[in-house]
Amino acid sequence: MFYAISGLLLLLSVATVYAWPPWLHIRGARPELALVAVLSIGLMRGPTAGCVAGFFAAYLSASIGSLPMGGQFITLMGIGLLAGLLRGGLFSTRITVAVVASFVGSIAAWLINLILAPPAEPLSWFRLMMMTALSTAVWSIPVFALFRAVGRRFATDTDDY
Amino acid sequence: MLSKPQSPQLRVKWLAVLCTLAVALTCWQHRAHRSGQQSAPEKAAQRIMWPLQSGVTSALGRGHDVFVSLIHARSLAEENRKLKEEIDRLAAEKLQLHEYYLEYKDLCEKLGFVISGEAKGVPARAISRSSTPGGPKVTIESLDGRELEVGNMVMTQKGLVGRVVVAQKSVGEVMLLTHSDHAVAGMAQRSRDQGMIYAASPTDASEPLLQMEKVRGEADLRVGDVILTAGLSEIYPASVRIGTVIRVQTAPASSRTLRAIIKPAANLTSITYVLVVRSAK
Numbered sequence: 001m002f003y004a005i006s007g008l009l010l011l012l013s014v015a016t017v018y019a020w021p022p023w024l025h026i027r028g029a030r031p032e033l034a035l036v037a038v039l040s041i042g043l044m045r046g047p048t049a050g051c052v053a054g055f056f057a058a059y060l061s062a063s064i065g066s067l068p069m070g071g072q073f074i075t076l077m078g079i080g081l082l083a084g085l086l087r088g089g090l091f092s093t094r095i096t097v098a099v100v101a102s103f104v105g106s107i108a109a110w111l112i113n114l115i116l117a118p119p120a121e122p123l124s125w126f127r128l129m130m131m132t133a134l135s136t137a138v139w140s141i142p143v144f145a146l147f148r149a150v151g152r153r154f155a156t157d158t159d160d161y
Numbered sequence: 162m163l164s165k166p167q168s169p170q171l172r173v174k175w176l177a178v179l180c181t182l183a184v185a186l187t188c189w190q191h192r193a194h195r196s197g198q199q200s201a202p203e204k205a206a207q208r209i210m211w212p213l214q215s216g217v218t219s220a221l222g223r224g225h226d227v228f229v230s231l232i233h234a235r236s237l238a239e240e241n242r243k244l245k246e247e248i249d250r251l252a253a254e255k256l257q258l259h260e261y262y263l264e265y266k267d268l269c270e271k272l273g274f275v276i277s278g279e280a281k282g283v284p285a286r287a288i289s290r291s292s293t294p295g296g297p298k299v300t301i302e303s304l305d306g307r308e309l310e311v312g313n314m315v316m317t318q319k320g321l322v323g324r325v326v327v328a329q330k331s332v333g334e335v336m337l338l339t340h341s342d343h344a345v346a347g348m349a350q351r352s353r354d355q356g357m358i359y360a361a362s363p364t365d366a367s368e369p370l371l372q373m374e375k376v377r378g379e380a381d382l383r384v385g386d387v388i389l390t391a392g393l394s395e396i397y398p399a400s401v402r403i404g405t406v407i408r409v410q411t412a413p414a415s416s417r418t419l420r421a422i423i424k425p426a427a428n429l430t431s432i433t434y435v436l437v438v439r440s441a442k
Contacts, residue, residue: 015213018289018300021221022431048175055179059186063206064214065291066298066334069190073183081176117294120362 002154003049006041006147010053013037013143014060029131031139034061035109036102038076039140040147042083043098050080071116075109093151095144102140106133199327211288211332215302218288282436283307285315288332290432296340296360296369299323299432302332309333312396314438320402320426321345321390322435333437337429338403339369346391347373347403347423354380355391358403361422368430371404373421374412382409382421398438402426 013033020030034057042050057080058072083101110129119125186202193200199207230237285301292298299322303309313325315335323343327334336343339360347358356376360369376382386406392399408422 011210011213012217015210015217015289016221018291019214019217019221020290021218021225023225024221028430048172051176051179055183058183059202060206060210062190063203064210064289064300066293067291068187068294069183070187073187077179077183 002045002151005150005154006037006045006053007056009147009150010034010037010041010057011060014057014064017061018064026135027127027131029128029135031135032106032109032132033136033139033143035076035079035105036098036136036140036143037147038080039083039101039105040098040144042080043087043093043101043144044147044151045084046087047081047084050082050084051077052080054078054080068116071113075112078112079105079108093148095141095148098140098144099137102144103133103137106136204329207329207332211300211302211329214288214300215332218286282438283309283313284434285309285333285437286434287432293340295342297337297429298326298340299335299337300332301325301335301435301437303437306331309437310439314397314401315435316401316438317427317432317435319428320404321397322427322429322432324396325437335435338371338425339429345397345403346393347388348391349380349382349406350387350389351383352381352386354382356380356419356421358388358423368428369425370407371423371425373406373423374418376412376419376421378411378417378419380419382406382419384409386421388421388423 013036017030017033024030038050038054038057041053054076055073058069058076061067061076062069062072083105086097086101107129110132114125186200189200190203193203283303284305285303287299288302289300290297291300301309301315308330309325309328309332311325311328311333313328313333315322315324321338323335323337323340325333326336338345338358341360343360345358346355348355354376356373358371358373361372373382373388384406388403388406390397390399390401390403404423404425406421407424410420410422412418412420
């Protein structure tokens, strides 16, 4: 059940990223909710689940965002895997960990994209990266809380902590 | 299955399968993009996601309306009262205009003119925005369910927005004027000087700009000139407003040509509703 609901939330997150309304943009930046969803699944259920979530999030977001799939796969699967490896230690179900991981993960994603597609204007790119990371970290609070609530609600049938 | 404690070998197998799939999908996409197409998995994902995005956009729009209503409840009540008065006034005006129309129709019939009435545009709303390496793209959905076609011109009341580059039934992806792959022939409304309009190089400016290139050196372009489409292609008809000249400079490549920096007439950073117009061909 956790995976069914998580899958739906993941779909919703990817859809919301690209439908994010302009009035919610913070200086032109929108949160990377798909990344937060992948990270949350990784933190709640381990590296394999995180990696699978990362795979689907990358496939869907690259398809609807007309982005190169390679970069998306590397970023999101890598983040899902690393978040999953954090599970069980370092208070991984604490929201603070999710906030910090989202901030770092968002910056890492931008840095990977920097290698694959260098920006024309480094200064505005850096500014947008920081605003996106900040915005992602803020929005990770409700998103991770939602995933954690779902994880706890369905802990009995899928628990492996 | 994924939640059970896994042996490292099983985990590695999972990872290997996922990585193989990822590489296959990436190669498929790369191959399709080289021929200017979209791969089948991309199309499948879009078919799943676009209805969902449509729902999310509606929900967020309603959420915004509720939020704004809560904040401005008192001023909205006042505005509501004024709007009701406006509706009464417009209803009277509409009646008057209807009478004029009947008179006009009568005159046309007497003079032997044919009245062609049907509007050409399809109203649509933006359901998602994405930033591609070349620039922004917007996904739109027609409001009345009419099918969109590749090459359809997209505009707002203020001016040109771009053109549809991918279409699946009532949903289409729009390449904006500010996309690096986009080009349109334009001309100045006042002097009729022509040039090609591309996206301007990214700057720190808060809004994206355009640049008109290949303008002959003796052209009479001035700040404030309105730029319209020249109608040289089959996609864009003539005389659609593109924007306003905000700066004129000598082109860096050749001192015998000018470059005009143009502010787009349509607000390309926050597109909500647009009009899709069939190709001029």
